Amino acid sequence: MRKLILLLFLPALSFSQSIQVDQDRYTAQELIEEVLIQSDCITDVVVTNVSGANFTDGSKSFGYFDASGTEFPISNGLVLSTGKLNTISEPTSNLANDFHSSWEGDSQLEEELNIDSYNATIIEFDFVPNVAGISFRYLFASEEYQFDNSVTCKFSDAFAFFIRKADETTYENLAVVPGTQTPILNTTVHPYISDNCPAVNEAYFDRFNFDAETIFDGQTKVLNALAAVIPGETYHVKLVIADDLNDKYDSAVFLEAGSFQSSADLGPDRLVQNNDAICYGESIILKPATATGDQVEWYRNGVLLQDEKGDQLLVTTPGEYSIELTSTEGCIAQGNVIIEYYPQIDYSPAELVACGFSDTDIASFNLPESASQILNPSQRTVVEEFFINRSDAENGVNQIIDSENYNSAEATVYGTVHDGFGCSEIAEINLTITSETILNAFSICSGEGSGGKEIEINKLRDYLFQQNNSASDFQIYLSKENALSEDSEILTDISFSELEQGELYVKILDQEACLGFAVLPIQNAGAAELPEDLVLSLCNANQEELLLDSGLDSNALEDFTFQWFYEEELLPQSSSKICVSQPGNYRVEVTNQNSCVSSRNFEVNLIETATIQEVEIKNLANGYEVEIDITGNATYEYSLDDPGQFQPSSIFSNVSPGIHTIYVRDTKGCNMISKEISIFGYDHFFTPNGDGINDTWTVHGIATDYTVQIYSRYGKLYTVLDPKNTRWNGKFENVDLPAGEYWFSLIQNGEVGLTGHFSLIR
Known part of the structure; x- marks a missing residue:
């Protein structure tokens, strides 16, 4: 089965x-x-x-x-x-x-x-x-x-x-x-x-x-x-x-x-199919292993080799070789062998170029990358070992260990090319270190102390592609050292002040291969130094004018041109100053002779009349505190009871009880508002002795729709105050009451809002 x-x-x-x-x-x-x-x-x-x-x-x-x-x-x-x-x-x-x-x-x-x-x-x-x-x-x-x-x-x-x-x-x-x-x-x-x-x-x-x-x-x-x-x-x-x-x-x-x-054995056939053929360019000596003879004849492909009479033959070309050994007795010993050669290894010298600067002595080389130059893609060959000199390559000793990161000055090293049959050739690899190129300067417009990121990375890369159209990418660094070590690549915008010597260092790439380093000078074409942006106020549109000043030094005006914009629309004025009467956003662009543009913005606001949102009254130990909360788009100042005396603070301290008026106006004096406030209080004592000081008792900060009942501690009602009868003289039925503590109740809208007591002193 x-x-x-x-x-x-x-x-x-x-x-x-x-x-x-x-x-x-x-x-x-x-x-x-x-x-x-x-x-x-x-x-x-x-x-x-x-x-x-x-x-x-x-x-x-x-x-x-x-x-x-x-x-x-x-x-x-x-x-x-x-x-x-x-x-x-x-x-x-x-x-x-x-x-x-x-x-x-x-x-x-x-x-x-x-x-x-x-x-x-x-x-x-x-x-x-x-x-x-x-x-x-x-x-x-x-x-x-x-x-x-x-x-x-x-x-x-x-x-x-x-x-x-x-x-x-x-x-x-x-x-x-x-x-x-x-x-x-x-x-x-x-x-x-x-x-x-x-x-x-x-x-x-x-x-x-x-x-x-x-x-x-x-x-x-x-x-x-x-x-x-x-x-x-x-x-x-x-x-x-x-x-x-x-x-x-x-x-x-x-x-x-x-x-x-009888046999004159020449050994086994050396065939490609058996993986034991002879390497191209090498030779083999044929010699009978088991026989001798008085007469020797050698043949290649059936053709007698006339000059070969010895017992061994040096073979340098493929073919079928045979020998006839004839003894004195006439016995002939024969032997034959087929000798084949592997194809010649097709290879080329290579050059590896490492990026460097004029003062770079040693660079890193990836030696296996030379294979693409050395090998013929139609052959199944590889480059496997690398050596410092040809002698080591021939003897297979002192192989370069880390061939992917080989640090060397400019030199020639050697790679062994193998064909998979045990044959090899030695290829030269020239190691070259390039010097940097100097690119045309990249201009920026930077004012002194601007603090901005004047070097825009995207514009810089576009400029580099214009300079070198054979590159596929660039790496940008602040120093040579960083460029060589590929450390701290610049990927975002930077300021001119970050440059050590007004230069950037560029690694030029083709895919992942380095084409060389370049030095890129950064030229500062300058820009007008303008004051900071302004926020301005306007009281009445079309009824007054504001002067907008570019802020440029008057001694340098002839070196600059001016363009004014209102809400991003170009205005006809071209001087360093203009007058405006409308609120909105204005901008001036100042251009120097190198086409560098500086700008200054003006925000013109129509002043709003303040709106009082809240008046907060706090009862403190030494009197009352009044704080005014407003809304508005301007800077405002405040007054209490006196419209001729204002302060920048919205807080008033040590305010007495009673009826007060607060005033709020903008600092330009465009508009003013007022509001009456009431601070409720009462006298804590009174002395009805006829000296004109504290002779009567009353409540403060309340004007209408109220009654105040005054009574003894035991609840005996003595008098009632109201908006028509606001003060008590300490009498009951026209008789002076004795000194002591008296009580009161404040009644509004039929409800008791407050109770307290005070002293009558004789």
Whole structure:
């Protein structure tokens, strides 16, 4: 079921024809000598041991295979399996799972590869080489390769090609990952399966199979086994494959016919697709690893290199290189390798410009910003490291740590350009510090001691854009130091008095890049010094005139022009003074020879007659206090009982009880109003002795509609006072009453409003 599901998911990977296998066509001796080797330069080939399956139906676990007409990468040769040979040709959807109880493993394979082996197939043979190197081609296929299943990383059958000199006991395994001692297993060669099963030596993995030429679920690429040998010596080879842990999920190793031969190995191909090509401009030395010869011939793309006769070749250009080594016996050892080069890294020098002033020695540079100048966007390159000198860049030492904030004087530094393949180039980065420019002065109109914000930030920015149309923005500062550190940028209006030297410092920006600093002089064109605004009063419209004076010094009038406005409408007068007779808002604008305008405002109000809102009377210990509350638009003065004597205060103190008149007028004397007030009181004692002083008792501050009853403390009524009879002489029925305390009641509108007592003194 597992294989059926995989077939449904990936129907495109389809191979309709299987390889053919034959266990009887060749004997083991013939498979080695006539199929695998086929070389006169390898002699005395003798098979010394064969061990494999012993199935009751006679099936073997090794034999000949023919892949003609299929997509299998080896056309024919010898195959060793951990199952029945015939099972190899079954559909991939089947499971290769052949075993029988008496099929044992191999102790040497267990010891060398640390496995628990079952179902071992072994062919051992001796041979004598006549050259100094041999090689053969093979691939490994297994049911242990599981598509999209991390068990691929956990279990693997094992195989080995052991070789040793016949008179020695130490073997070397030739079935290893090229350039390493790692044996070829599905756990050591596979693509990415999952995070728990990452890719390992993926360059040597060929494919997963779903409906392929064999029953196996996956296979490696064709690999090359190499061995250095001594001509004339006898060597022993052991080809062995076995299941690990159990006898299920079989595997096989396919050896290419005729590939076991004299070899002058030049190493693996250096290919772009394998990520091991040569960097542009670099060279590589080719030298056979396993062979020597009396005659050496080198070829590039099939063309003999006439002048190359040595045992090594310096390669500086791509191509397919091959070598032929011919011994004195006439045996030829051949080797070839494809050398590819990565594309040349296209890069350019860069210049980073830091903003500064003429006295700026050191500035801050963001070195990674040079990448946009250095790199060709059509290439996938990056600039990753930066160095102070080329030697450090070449050796990769003393890297600049904080490259985004690199403080430096004007200099040249170096960046390493990487292409992702391990190749690099070194690009120069010139660091330049610009000097400031001097802009045309920005004029303002400021009077001495004006205290205003004469420099308007929006007008200033508009002026800067007129001066530099290539800028996208500006930053404005009061000092060089602030401009360099980008501290305290000016964002609002400022006054001329805040400038230290009559200059502002501007950082000119293009997007976020600094184009340079500029010094902007601020020129004060001056303005007329006018007095403060005035509020004036007018008694009667059209009946009197007020003089409005601009306030300018009469000695400087000829240097100025004047414009007068009434309620924002221009008046025809153009002198420094005018007379007006209408209330309202007037303004004069005084313009100097530099077109600077000063203005003074006049508010002319028609004087209102005061309105008395309230008169507050307070009874204090030393008399009464009267306070007058009014409304009106002018300045007013006050009088009590005497319209010829006024005071600025609205409060009168020590006022006696009685009827009084208050007067209010404006200080210009335009209008005056009056109001009578009454302060109620009574005599606290009287002395009716005929001396003319305090001879009678009365009440004060009340004139009409009242009665006062006077009686003893026991309530005996003696007399009644009213507006016609206002005073009492201390008599009852024309008889003097004795000295003492007497009581009174004030009655108004039929109700008692006040009671009290007083003393009669004799």
